[in-house]
Amino acid sequence: MTQCNQETFEFEAHFSRGVAARFDGGTMTSDGGALLLRQTDRRLNLLPRMAACFEDHRNPWLIWHSVRELVSQRVYGLALGYEDLSEHDQLREDPLLAVLSGKRRVGEEALAGKSTLNRLELSTETPSRYKKIHCRQEAIDALWTAVFLEAHGAPPERIVLDLDTTDLPLEGH
Numbered sequence: 001m002t003q004c005n006q007e008t009f010e011f012e013a014h015f016s017r018g019v020a021a022r023f024d025g026g027t028m029t030s031d032g033g034a035l036l037l038r039q040t041d042r043r044l045n046l047l048p049r050m051a052a053c054f055e056d057h058r059n060p061w062l063i064w065h066s067v068r069e070l071v072s073q074r075v076y077g078l079a080l081g082y083e084d085l086s087e088h089d090q091l092r093e094d095p096l097l098a099v100l101s102g103k104r105r106v107g108e109e110a111l112a113g114k115s116t117l118n119r120l121e122l123s124t125e126t127p128s129r130y131k132k133i134h135c136r137q138e139a140i141d142a143l144w145t146a147v148f149l150e151a152h153g154a155p156p157e158r159i160v161l162d163l164d165t166t167d168l169p170l171e172g173h
Contacts, residue, residue: 011035012042014099014106031080031096038076038100046147047072053139054123058132065112066102067133070120073101073111085114085121 009021021032041047051068065073076097077088091097092110099106123135 012039015104017106019099034076034080034096034100037079044147044150047075049143049146050075050140053136053143054120055134055136056132057127057134064109065116067120069101069103070112070117070133073097074117074120076100085117088112088114088117 007023011019011021013019019035021035048068051066051071054067054071056063056067073088077083077091080097082088082091088111092113094111095106098111101111103109103111119131120133123131123133125134125137127134
């Protein structure tokens with residue numbers, strides 16, 4: 001019978017700090033699987049490419065959270081099941097989400113709150129004095145196309161777009 005006794009799983013470092021999963025107690029999280037998502041993102045370089053689809057016109061001296069950190073925090077939050085922005089007021093202090101979001105000084109600086117993330121989500125292509133981060137929709141569309149093409153060695157024979165707007169099985173498949 002095989003005995004598994006590995007006590008530590010090492011992940012890619014976070015700047016100068018090591019990242020490891022261990023089973024000896026201490027500060028714990030139930031979201032540890034997100035480190036695997038981080039590894040996947042590092043391989044695909046998806047979130048930095050997504051952040052590049054936004055234009056940031058904020059005063060650099062007043063920025064606490066980069067667009068890349070905001071996009072990462074929101075995407076990882078969604079992936080972990082935190083779809084409501086109000087949850088991010090508590091998640092601001094979460095060390096794992098800080099690592100995932102790319103915060104350099106984990107535990108020393110808070111993540112973005114719900115209001116900041118809401119401004120990112122409501123960004124449009126039209127500049128305004130109140131919305132300083134602008135989404136470039138054509139860049140996002142091009143990114144999804146590029147990601148799709150990168151995932152296939154050859155063009156697929158068929159692409160199915162399922163536009164059914166309901167979750168009810170009765171309404172068709």
